[in-house]
Amino acid sequence: MTVTPASGRGWLPTRALHRAAGVGGLALLAAAALGQWELVLLAGPFLLGPAVSLAVRPARQPEATLTLEASTSVEGGPVRARVSVPADPQPPLLCVVSAQVPRWVRLRYGVGYYATLVRPPVTTAVRLAGTALRWGSYRLGPATVRSVASDGLLVAHHEVLPSVPLTVYPVSEPFDSEEALPRASGISGIHRSRRLGPGGDLADVRPFQPGDRLRRINWRVTRRTGDLHVNATQSDRDAQVVLLLDVRHEAGASGGIHGRASVLDRTVRAAAAITEHYAQQGDRVALVEFGSRLRRLPAGTGRKHYLSALEWLVEVDRLPTGFGPGGGLLSRGLTAASALTIVLTPLLDQDSANLLAMLARTGRSLVAVDTLPGQAHPRVRNEWTAAGHRLWQLERTNTIGRxxxxxxxxxPWQGAGSLDVVLRHVYRLAATSRVLSR
Amino acid sequence: MTAISSRGWRRYPLVERVGYHLARVRAWGRRATVAGLAVRVVIWLTGLGGLLLALPGSLRGPALPLAVFLALLPAVAPASAWVALLELAAIGTVALTLVDESRQVLVPVLLAVAALLYAHHTSAALGAQLRTDTVVPLAVFRHWLARAGLVLAGSALLGLGIVVLAGQPRAGADTGYLALGAAATAVAAIAVGALVHRSGGPAGAD
Known part of the structure; x- marks a missing residue:
């Protein structure tokens, strides 16, 4: 993305020009007044220098542009921008660039202030190279360019280059579940369904019925029994996964990709990992955020949907006075009854526990992922903090037990395979409830 | 880091204040670049050298602490009036030494003072445009150095020519010389003004 500002104005004399003229003139006057012509040696550079510099003064200041090489990056990935100053046929200029950089972008060199010499005929570029430390939607800039001509004697008005948007996607913490989803319901996918149909896994061998395909005949059993038998297979189905993101509270300090993770960090990174895993294996994944607003990303599958989910995730924000979890999730149809619902929550208040209990009562396949980081602790500390924190932890443990x-x-979210055990448990629970209901 | 304002100065204990300023200095130290600091060091060294060389040899020792302090002021604030004051002080000292018949100032020393003062002036002009945390490529310094060298060489030749043509220095002022000097200064001022304001003036012009 390139932003070109309006044309700049003219040149202004600096204090250095006034100083050179003043010091040189006074030295010359002193030489004449005192009859000491050696003082001309001191006045000479102060008068000749500006004369030489101003004689080849540039006609106008250059128009710079701020360019972002890629408007998207990923946590830990590179961020590259450049401020290009065109080289008009004019004498060399000193350009001083100051760029405002988002807090979570660490520059490789310096802190945002750069000087460069603009010399024709080559267009000069000031490179802003850095690393994106945390997911989010940012703006790089605005950048200010100040052109200095005639060796510091003339300076142009500040040229402000508007900021450019930068999106940093969350890094997907490795998540690789090998467990089948409990309620496969689509018409194609990788999960084995209990329903018989075309698929890869052998379920039974049964007598031939009109309509069976000839290539399904099991010749070995047919020869042994003397009657035509066919293989019955379990159909492959996809499943729907709904991720509920509880981002009403933030806890723990975020240290970027290489530092500690806060609740928001863990929530967003875990959501990205789970979405990547299920969307790329063919399942439909929907995301719902309740926090500052009630947002929903409709269910979808595949890599394109995963990229859409990343775009959606960087907009996740926290505001304690936003939408709370409640019956609205069910009444608005945000969580399909047949979907596997994964709730990413720090379990910091009773509302979150109530939501989980309510979803469990409706018979949904439900998994809660605890996103509270271990290092989270109260900000205010006094002699009662340790005891109070311990009591709160005990109460929270009790809630989780209930x-x-x-x-x-x-x-708790621990990355690779951390949900496998839970998914296996949910799968068995779903199977048991179905058997009991019969 | 919460800023300690001048109004809330008394509310904070001394230890907190010292810690606050130490933290600010540490943060500045982390941000500063070698190039940004080098410009300030050059301003300081050239100012110090110019002042010391301008002084008679017998006064250099006693005046050293004061010269070190005075040279620090333009280095810390290169956009301030301290730069001009230091240069005028050095030139004034040379003028007084020249007037004093008991002392002799050699031309090479004058050339060295001229070179140091001009280097002080031009490095302050550069330093005024650069923060100490600015990343500056070497090309900027090379260009700056080359131009300053050319100016110094040209002005040295010109100045030596004028000195030789004018003959031996005279004790005291002469009305003719004074008028000539005033005229030369006026011509120089007009020339600089014309160069600045040519082509419709610098400010507001495209």
Whole structure:
């Protein structure tokens, strides 16, 4: 993305020009007044220097542009921008660039102030190279360019280059679940369904019926029994996964990709990893955020949907006075009854626990992912902090235990395979409830 | 880091104030670049050298602490009036030494003072445009140095020519010389003004 500002204005004399003229003139006057012509040696450079510099003064100041090489990056990935100053046929200029850089972009060199010599005929570029430390939607800039001509004697008005948008996607923490989803419901996918149909896994061998395809005949059993038998297979289905992001509270300090993770960091990175895993294996993944607003990303699958989810995730924000979890999630149809619902929550208040209990009562396949980082602690510290924090932890542990008691598995997010155990548990739970209902 | 304003100065204990300023200095130290600091060091060294060389040899020792302090002021604030004051002080000292018949100032020393003062002036002009945390490529310094060298060489030749043509220095002022000097200064001022304001003036012009 390139932004070209309006044309700049003219040149202004600096204090250095006034100083050179003043010091040189006074030295010359002193030489004449005192009859000491050696003082001309001191006055000479102060008068000759400006004369030489101003004689080849540039006609106008250059028009710079701020360009971002790629408007998207990923946590830990590079961010490259450049301020290009065109080289008009004019004497060399000193350009001083100051760029405002987002907090979560660490520049490789300097802190945002750069000087460069603009010499024709080559267009000069000041490179702003850095690393994106945290996911989010930022703006790089605005940048200010100040052109200095005639060796510091003339300066142009500040040229302000508007900021450019920069999106940093969350890095997907490795997540690789090998467990089948409990309620496969689509018409194609990788999960084995209990329903018989065309698929890869052998379920049974049964007598031939009109309509069976000839290539399904099991010749070995047919020869042994003397009657035509065919292989019955389990159909392959996809599943829907709904991720509920509880971002009403932030806890723990965020240190970027290489530092500590806050609740928002863990929530967004875990959501990105789970979405990547399921969307790329063919399942439909929907995301719902309740926090500063109630946002929803409709269910979709494939890599394109994963990229859409990343775009959606960088807009996640926290505002405690926003939408709370409640019946609205069900009444608005935000969570399909047949979907596997994964709630990413720090379980910092009773509302979150109530939501989980309510979803469990509706018979949904439900997994809660605890996103509270271990290093989170109260900001204000006094002699009662340790005891109070301990009490709060005990109460939270008790809440988690009660949730497990009503059939809500709660698992802390730990990356690769951390949900496998829980998913296996949910799968068995779903199978048991189905058997009991019969 | 919360800023300690001048109004809330008394509310903070001394230790907190010292810690606050130490933290600010540390933060500045982390941000500063070698090139940004080098410009300030050059301003300081050239100012110090110009002042010391301008002084008679017998006064250099006693005046050293004061010269070190005076040279620090333009280095810290290169856009301030301290730069001009230091240069005028050095030139005034040379003028007084020249007037004093008991002392002798050699031309090479004058050339060295001229070179140091001009280097002080031009490095302050550069330093006024650069923060100490600015990343500056070497090309900027090369260009600046080359131009300053050319100016110094040209002005040295011109000045030596004028000195030789004018003959031996005279004790005291002469009305003719004074008029000539005033005229030369006026011509120089007009020339500089014309160069600045040519082509419709610098400010507001495209």
């Amino acid at each position: 949730l497990r008691g009503v059939g809500v598995p709660v698992e």
